[in-house]
Amino acid sequence: MKLFDAFSRQAPNKVFFSILLGALSGICYALLIPIVLSAISEDPASVVEYESTVRTVLSYDVSDYKVATLFLIVCVFILVTRTLSQVILTRVSIDLSTEMRIGFYKRIMAASTDVLEKMGSAKLLATITTDVGRIVSGARMLPDVLINSVTIIGLLGFLIYLNINVFWFVIGAITFGVITYQLPILLSNAYLSHSRKKVDDLLEAINGLIYGNKELKLNDVKSRIYLDEVLTKNEHDVRDAEKTGNTITRAAANYGDMISFFVIGIVTFIFINYESMSSDELVGVVMALLYITGPVSIVINSIPQIIVSRVSLNKVNKIFQEIPPENINHDVFPLEDWQEIRFSQVGYQYPERDGLEGFKIGPIDFTIEKGQITFIVGGNGSGKSTLSKLLTLHHQPSSGTISFGNTVVDSHSIKSVRQSISSIYSDYYLFNRLLTENGESEEALKIQQDEIDVYLKELGLDDKVTIKNGEFSTISLSDGQKRRLALLVAFLEDKEFYLFDEWAADQDPIFKEFFYYHILPQLKAKGKAVVAISHDDRYFDVADKILVMESGSLIDCITEREIIDERTKTRNIVSTKKVAAQT
Numbered sequence: 408m409k410l411f412d413a414f415s416r417q418a419p420n421k422v423f424f425s426i427l428l429g430a431l432s433g434i435c436y437a438l439l440i441p442i443v444l445s446a447i448s449e450d451p452a453s454v455v456e457y458e459s460t461v462r463t464v465l466s467y468d469v470s471d472y473k474v475a476t477l478f479l480i481v482c483v484f485i486l487v488t489r490t491l492s493q494v495i496l497t498r499v500s501i502d503l504s505t506e507m508r509i510g511f512y513k514r515i516m517a518a519s520t521d522v523l524e525k526m527g528s529a530k531l532l533a534t535i536t537t538d539v540g541r542i543v544s545g546a547r548m549l550p551d552v553l554i555n556s557v558t559i560i561g562l563l564g565f566l567i568y569l570n571i572n573v574f575w576f577v578i579g580a581i582t583f584g585v586i587t588y589q590l591p592i593l594l595s596n597a598y599l600s601h602s603r604k605k606v607d608d609l610l611e612a613i614n615g616l617i618y619g620n621k622e623l624k625l626n627d628v629k630s631r632i633y634l635d636e637v638l639t640k641n642e643h644d645v646r647d648a649e650k651t652g653n654t655i656t657r658a659a660a661n662y663g664d665m666i667s668f669f670v671i672g673i674v675t676f677i678f679i680n681y682e683s684m685s686s687d688e689l690v691g692v693v694m695a696l697l698y699i700t701g702p703v704s705i706v707i708n709s710i711p712q713i714i715v716s717r718v719s720l721n722k723v724n725k726i727f728q729e730i731p732p733e734n735i736n737h738d739v740f741p742l743e744d745w746q747e748i749r750f751s752q753v754g755y756q757y758p759e760r761d762g763l764e765g766f767k768i769g770p771i772d773f774t775i776e777k778g779q780i781t782f783i784v785g786g787n788g789s790g791k792s793t794l795s796k797l798l799t800l801h802h803q804p805s806s807g808t809i810s811f812g813n814t815v816v817d818s819h820s821i822k823s824v825r826q827s828i829s830s831i832y833s834d835y836y837l838f839n840r841l842l843t844e845n846g847e848s849e850e851a852l853k854i855q856q857d858e859i860d861v862y863l864k865e866l867g868l869d870d871k872v873t874i875k876n877g878e879f880s881t882i883s884l885s886d887g888q889k890r891r892l893a894l895l896v897a898f899l900e901d902k903e904f905y906l907f908d909e910w911a912a913d914q915d916p917i918f919k920e921f922f923y924y925h926i927l928p929q930l931k932a933k934g935k936a937v938v939a940i941s942h943d944d945r946y947f948d949v950a951d952k953i954l955v956m957e958s959g960s961l962i963d964c965i966t967e968r969e970i971i972d973e974r975t976k977t978r979n980i981v982s983t984k985k986v987a988a989q990t
């Protein structure tokens with residue numbers, strides 16, 4: 408059983424110990440009935456020797472003292488072994504779920520950006536939150552299934568001892584019950600997994616409700632249609648599938664519970680007419696069957712959950728395969744000094760989607776120099792951001808080579824080269840803390856704190872955020888302020904190559920100017936290679952080089968100072984005229 412394999416791999420010794428305890432507990436459980444029967448039966452062939460002595464314990468009369476003592480010992484033993492078995496396996500299951508999730512985090516970190524972008528966050532989140540949980544709940548049933556299975560086996564053994572024909576009859580009845588029970592369960596699983604798919608759609612719709620809330624508020628028709636045709640429809644789909652699935656499951660579970668009673672009825676009212684049995688034997692059989700009812704229904708009713716667990720385990724394994732780790736060297740080594748980033752005949756293409764060919768870049772040749780500011784410009788969809796992800800080594804070229812100085816970026820060097828890059832993308836993510844290594848000296852921390860305070864002031868954030876022990880006091884800031892905080896983080900990283908994708912787009916005019924005329928030149932003066940993707944043609948004069956993109960091709964690379972100044976001047980005149988015309 409795959410589920411059990413996963414467990415055994417997690418903690419083989421603990422699992423073995425838990426199985427052993429579970430088995431012992433199951434055996435003792437099965438022993439209770441023969442012990443009780445021995446006490447009430449006068450049959451000389453009883454399991455325990457009958458003794459009619461009465462002893463007084465704590466002022467109470469106890470008959471069959473020896474049997475009673477054995478009964479008590481077995482009960483205590485069951486209590487201890489059963490609890491230990493369950494606790495051990497439950498702990499292993501909790502460890503397993505933690506390990507699984509951490510494994511997921513590591514795999515996501517090691518996967519390439521291309522693969523993650525293709526898969527999308529919703530699928531990954533659903534797997535981490537839903538499937539891992541299901542595996543654990545299924546796995547938590549394993550100790551009970553084990554204990555009860557052993558109990559069933561023990562009681563079946565007792566039935567063999569009582570009457571072999573009854574044993575075969577009971578085996579046949581249980582097999583029939585288990586098989587017929589599976590049919591409704593399969594049907595209900597189909598409904599429940601349909602409802603699970605619908606939950607994905609519903610979650611997407613709820614996202615729309617929360618994030619599209621402002622748009623919906625401004626348009627009553629839109630919000631009514633969204634409520635009726637999207638949210639309510641999805642809710643009803645989930646509700647209907649769940650109702651049907653759960654109705655079938657409940658009916659099947661009750662059928663599972665009643666199987667043993669059907670068997671008791673058939674043995675008592677029908678079987679007895681065809682098989683000669685003493686009344687002691689019949690009492691024994693009925694007691695064993697009554698006793699077996701609980702374990703049988705526990706085992707039968709856990710089958711669906713264990714099946715769901717296995718399905719989830721397969722899903723998790725499948726997703727793991729779909730996000731393979733990047734096939735690269737994961738050791739980081741110091742890079743040889745470099746002065747320029749060189750793109751030689753670099754080409755890249757997004758994968759085909761819905762039968763449409765993926766957007767293509769290149770082949771492209773250019774260089775980015777340290778101590779220079781390079782702008783990448785071009786119309787919407789011309790490929791600037793795609794090019795930026797090639798520059799920051801998140802996309803790997805399908806043709807050509809990228810080199811940082813003498814270091815060619817390949818599977819051996821890519822991770823090391825990435826360490827010299829800092830970027831703020833247009834869809835950047837701001838963590839709520841600086842992720843710097845602890846253990847620095849107090850003096851170093853003080854210098855860093857001073858540096859932070861200077862940057863906070865410079866970026867106009869000193870009255871908005873404080874950073875203590877690396878944690879931001881808040882990230883509930885305006886879009887522009889958040890982006891400035893991201894800039895502070897990038898500064899502190901002190902990398903050799905900085906890339907900004909439309910950083911200034913949502914800054915006010917003062918900070919826009921501050922970015923282009925102060926921050927970028929400051930980085931340039933520090934000898935950093937600086938690339939800014941920008942539509943702000945007013946500031947193109949800051950650039951030492953302008954790369955112009957169109958439809959995935961580099962159509963111009965302007966390096967001449969006069970041309971840049973000239974173009975900037977012309978664009979400024981055009982912009983001023985446009986503004987004048989509009990006003």
Ligand SMILES: Nc1ncnc2c1ncn2[C@@H]1O[C@H](COP(=O)(O)OP(=O)(O)OP(=O)(O)O)[C@@H](O)[C@H]1O
Nearest residue numbers: 524757758766785786787788789790791792793794
């Ligand atoms: N993750 C992706 N998967 C597939 N295709 C993509 C992906 N991201 C972008 N594209 C395609 O690549 C093309 C270029 O997109 P890109 O974001 O590079 O343009 P851009 O020049 O940065 O545009 P903008 O100025 O609007 O930001 C687009 O036509 C888009 O359809």
